[in-house]
Amino acid sequence: MAKAFQLIVMGVSGCGKSTVAEALAKHFGYPYLEGDSYHPTANINKMRRGQPLNDDDRQGWLETLNSLLKKQIGGAVLSCSALKPHYRTTLCDDISNPVFVYLKGDFDTIWARLQTRKGHFFQGQAMLQSQFDTLIEPTGNNVITVDIRLTIPEIVTQVAKELARR
Template identity: 45%
Template sequence: MGVAGCGKSAVGAALAARLGASYLDGDDLHPPANIDKMRRGEPLSDDDRRPWLTLVGERLAKPHGILILGCSALKRRYRDHIRSTAGAPVVFVHLSGTRDLIAARMAARAGHFMPPSLIDSQFDALEPPAADENAMTVDIDAPVEAVVDRIAASLQKP
């Protein structure tokens, strides 16, 4: 989980490969209207996100083995909705980085529907996971493999 440009897709796919898991990009579950809205530079509202978050939880409810799913899950209530829809334990990995790092990454990527102009709305909406959530926060200011190493090591701890 994390703001756009934090590396959810790259880290999620690499973590899935490391763990022998499946990876699903939550962006693939967005309805076309959400994609169009973001492409126009308009942030999604909670009402826009709700059906998408339901789909995310439903996909987590019926994985075949371990499923790593990249999803912004910016607010606690979004994570709570995903957890309740999944009906099973969900571990959130918050990929955390500075606004400057995220802006540089977003400026460098091509072909994504999320424009860099939405960075501020992402950070404004972000509620980092609280201590009582089943979550960990990992700094992304490192190569993907180092980030994956940190996550894999944390997941192996009791």
């Protein structure tokens, strides 16, 4: 793959963003940026209390992630919820080849995954419902939609095939 892409692996919490992003980064030899690692302390504390983040909470975080992507001119993989179109616009500002890898799944499947996850600050069924309520599914030429029921190798293969056509 000659063209370098900025891959943004997106979806609600529990859909597999970190796992898929790590696998894609390894496959393409890109650096991996874990979006959750860049949340300010106030956001983390709010989520630990079971409170959903609002647009104001997310804005500075999204700008930080965009700045990090801009520095990765040889390609990168970022995991980030990117639930709304204007969040995605902020992430893509001045980025050459952004591609969103949307991990699509249903509430029940994702809730079951979240109940087995340990050591993460995301808490509660209400928070997951809030993310589903906030999510506006991405569309467009820079989106690859993936079914989260696929295995990680199947997801990597699907993304690689779609990127090879670009």
